[in-house]
Amino acid sequence: xxxxxxxxxxxxxxxLHHAREHPVYGxxxxxxxxxxxxxxxxxxxxxxxxxxxxxxxxxxxxxxxxGKRRRYYTITSAGEQALKEARRQAIELxxxxxxxxxxxxxxxxxxxxx
Amino acid sequence: xxxxxxxxxxxxxxxLHHAREHPVYGxxxxxxxxxxxxxxxxxxxxxxxxxxxxxxxxxxxxxxxxGKRRRYYTITSAGEQALKEARRQAIELxxxxxxxxxxxxxxxxxxxxx
DNA sequence: TATATTAATATCGATTGTCGATATCGATTT
DNA sequence: AAATCGATATCGACAATCGATATTAATATA
Numbered sequence: 321x322x323x324x325x326x327x328x329x330x331x332x333x334x335x336l337h338h339a340r341e342h343p344v345y346g347x348x349x350x351x352x353x354x355x356x357x358x359x360x361x362x363x364x365x366x367x368x369x370x371x372x373x374x375x376x377x378x379x380x381x382x383x384x385x386x387g388k389r390r391r392y393y394t395i396t397s398a399g400e401q402a403l404k405e406a407r408r409q410a411i412e413l414x415x416x417x418x419x420x421x422x423x424x425x426x427x428x429x430x431x432x433x434x
Numbered sequence: 435x436x437x438x439x440x441x442x443x444x445x446x447x448x449x450l451h452h453a454r455e456h457p458v459y460g461x462x463x464x465x466x467x468x469x470x471x472x473x474x475x476x477x478x479x480x481x482x483x484x485x486x487x488x489x490x491x492x493x494x495x496x497x498x499x500x501g502k503r504r505r506y507y508t509i510t511s512a513g514e515q516a517l518k519e520a521r522r523q524a525i526e527l528x529x530x531x532x533x534x535x536x537x538x539x540x541x542x543x544x545x546x547x548x
Numbered sequence: 549t550a551t552a553t554t555a556a557t558a559t560c561g562a563t564t565g566t567c568g569a570t571a572t573c574g575a576t577t578t
Numbered sequence: 579a580a581a582t583c584g585a586t587a588t589c590g591a592c593a594a595t596c597g598a599t600a601t602t603a604a605t606a607t608a
Contacts, residue, residue: 322489323516325594326443328566330527333440337531347585356526364567366587371565375436387575388584402437407532412470413444414528414537417451418521423528423537439565442595461556478596480558485594501604502555 331358332368333410336395336403339378343392369393377402445472446482447524450509450517453492457506483507491516 334353338344344352350365372378377399380391395403414423448467452458458466464479486492491513494505509517528537 322491322512323519325566326446326516326520327523329440329443330523333527333531345585356530357523360566361568362586363569363588366585367566370587377436384575386584387577389574390585398436402440403531405437406440407536409441409444409471410524410528411532411536413447414524414532416470417447417517418525418528422521422525439595459556474595475597476557477559477598478594480556481595484558498604501606503603504556 327358331360332372333403333406334358335368335372335393336377336399336406339393339395340400340403343394345390345392372399441472445474446486447517447520448472449482449486449507450491450513450520453507453509454514454517457508459504459506486513 331353334356335344335349338349338352346362346365346369349369350360350362353360353365369378369380373380373393375398376396378393379396380393383390383392445467448470449458449463452463452466460476460479460483463483464474464476467474467479483492483494487494487507489512490510492507493510494507497504497506
C-alpha cells in the first residue's frame with residue numbers, strides 16, 4: 321500500500337507502549353504488531369529496535385527463556401517521556417480527525433457532524 | 435528531539451485531513467502544523483507534498499490569490515481511502531495507549547487505572 | 549519599463565531510514 | 579557433533595528527511 325509510510329511512527333509508539341508494560345522481544349513484537357494490522361519483517365523491525373536503543377528510548381538485556389535466546393527490551397525514562405509526548409499527539413490527532421462518538425464520547429451535546 | 439521520527443506519519447495524516455476540508459497550500463500548512471506542535475521547514479514539507487501527489491493522495495492546481503501564486507492541494511479519492519485507514523489506526527492507537535477518560539469517555543465503569 | 553520586494557514554492561546534497569532477503573547465532577534435540 | 583529451531587543480525591538497493599539555499603511570479607516603487 322501507498323500509505324505504509326503514514327504508519328511508521330505509529331509502530332514505534334506501539335513499541336514504546338508495550339515496552340512500558342513489560343519487557344518485549346523482537347519476534348513477539350512482530351506478532352503483536354501484526355495483530356494491530358502492521359505487518360513488518362524482521363529486517364524492518366530489528367533496525368528500528370537498534371535505533372530506538374541507540375537513541376536511549378529502550379534498553380535491552382539478553383535472556384534465555386525456554387531454551388530460547390532473546391533480547392528483551394524495556395522502556396527507559398527518556399522513552400517514557402517520548403511516549404508521554406506521543407500520547408499528547410495521538411489524542412490531538414484522534415480528536416481532530418475522528419468524529420467524537422467514534423472515540424467513545426457519550427456527551428451527545430458536543431458531537432460534531434461532518 | 436529524538437522522537438521527531440515518531441510523528442512523521444502524523445504530519446501526513448494531518449495534511450490529508452486538512453486537504454479534505456478545503457484546498458490547502460504549502461506555507462499555510464507550515465503554520466497550521468506548527469499550531470499542532472509540528473515545526474517543519476519548507477525543505478521538509480514540499481517534498482512530502484510532491485510525493486503525496488505523486489502517490490495519488492493529493493492533486494494540485496496553481497492559483498493566484500491576493501497577488502500570491504499558490505499551489506492548492508485537494509484530497510483525491512485514494513487520499514480519502516488513506517485517511518479512512520488512518521482514522522482506524524489512529525483510533526486503535528489512541529484507545530490502546532491513552533487512558534479512556536483522556537479521550538472523553540464518560541463510562542466510568544470501564545475506566546482503567548494505570 | 550527597469551528594479552526591488554515579498555510570499556510562496558522548488559531544489560540540493562548529506563545524512564538517515566526502510567525493506568525483503570539472507571546469514572548467523574546459540575540452546576536444545578537427536 | 580550434526581541437525582533443528584526460534585530468534586536476532588546484517589546487507590545493499592532504494593527512498594525519505596532535513597536545513598540551507600535558490601528560484602519563481604506577482605506587485606509596488608521609482
